[in-house]
Amino acid sequence: NAGVMQNPRHLVRRRGQEARLRCSPMKGHSHVYWYRQLPEEGLKFMVYLQKENIIDESGMPKERFSAEFPKEGPSILRIQQVVRGDSAAYFCASSPWTGEQYFGPGTRLTVT
Amino acid sequence: AQTVTQSQPEMSVQEAETVTLSCTYDTSESDYYLFWYKQPPSRQMILVIRQEAYKQQNATENRFSVNFQKAAKSFSLKISDSQLGDAAMYFCAYRPSNNNDMRFGAGTRLTVKP
Numbered sequence: 627n628a629g630v631m632q633n634p635r636h637l638v639r640r641r642g643q644e645a646r647l648r649c650s651p652m653k654g655h656s657h658v659y660w661y662r663q664l665p666e667e668g669l670k671f672m673v674y675l676q677k678e679n680i681i682d683e684s685g686m687p688k689e690r691f692s693a694e695f696p697k698e699g700p701s702i703l704r705i706q707q708v709v710r711g712d713s714a715a716y717f718c719a720s721s722p723w724t725g726e727q728y729f730g731p732g733t734r735l736t737v738t
Numbered sequence: 739a740q741t742v743t744q745s746q747p748e749m750s751v752q753e754a755e756t757v758t759l760s761c762t763y764d765t766s767e768s769d770y771y772l773f774w775y776k777q778p779p780s781r782q783m784i785l786v787i788r789q790e791a792y793k794q795q796n797a798t799e800n801r802f803s804v805n806f807q808k809a810a811k812s813f814s815l816k817i818s819d820s821q822l823g824d825a826a827m828y829f830c831a832y833r834p835s836n837n838n839d840m841r842f843g844a845g846t847r848l849t850v851k852p
Contacts, residue, residue, distance in 0.1 A: 657838060659838065659840070661842075666845075667844055667845070668742075668744075668829050668842035668843055668844045668845050669783070669829065669842045670842070671839055671840060671841065674838050674839065681838075682837070682838075682839060684839075715781060717783060719783075721838065726785070726788075727838070727840060728785075729775075729782065729783035729784075731780070731781065731782050732781050732782070732783075734781075
């Protein structure tokens, strides 16, 4: 059973471009969470999704950020018109329902 | 609001010695989970140990154990017989039992000296 997969592992975008981060949960897991980690800080919750539904997006900035978890395919975290402050590591985690969250290796986004 | 506080930004320990990392949290919930995660330089988040708040017995995983003081809202991690591979950032995390919203502390960077 492969773990949580995230790609790309590293992503470089110029200011104003769009960033798309992908997360494939562990097999059998229908819950996905996205976290952001700024340098030297802990993980900050962004959004919690189940298949085709956003359950809690209280940690997500209101503008430029969106997330989806379609019926088929990976969960996508999309950042439009990126700015330097978006540079961070973005982690995805998955769980079968309430319970243990298993983390992916993260995507490091650098905005130049 | 639930918050998690790790008051030690950095700690160091001699190889084979014991070290304790501190964590306190604030919540009005009575049922919840507490976790310690390890983040080595690879940045992969690795679950070290978890504790259910309703359990009085402290969780133990090999060289890792916790001191859970529910009344004091304290959840410290003890690492015994420290190894070089234990060097990492350690994050304390809290999650209520009735939802999946996990909150993390700011982390403690542990250095292990040979």
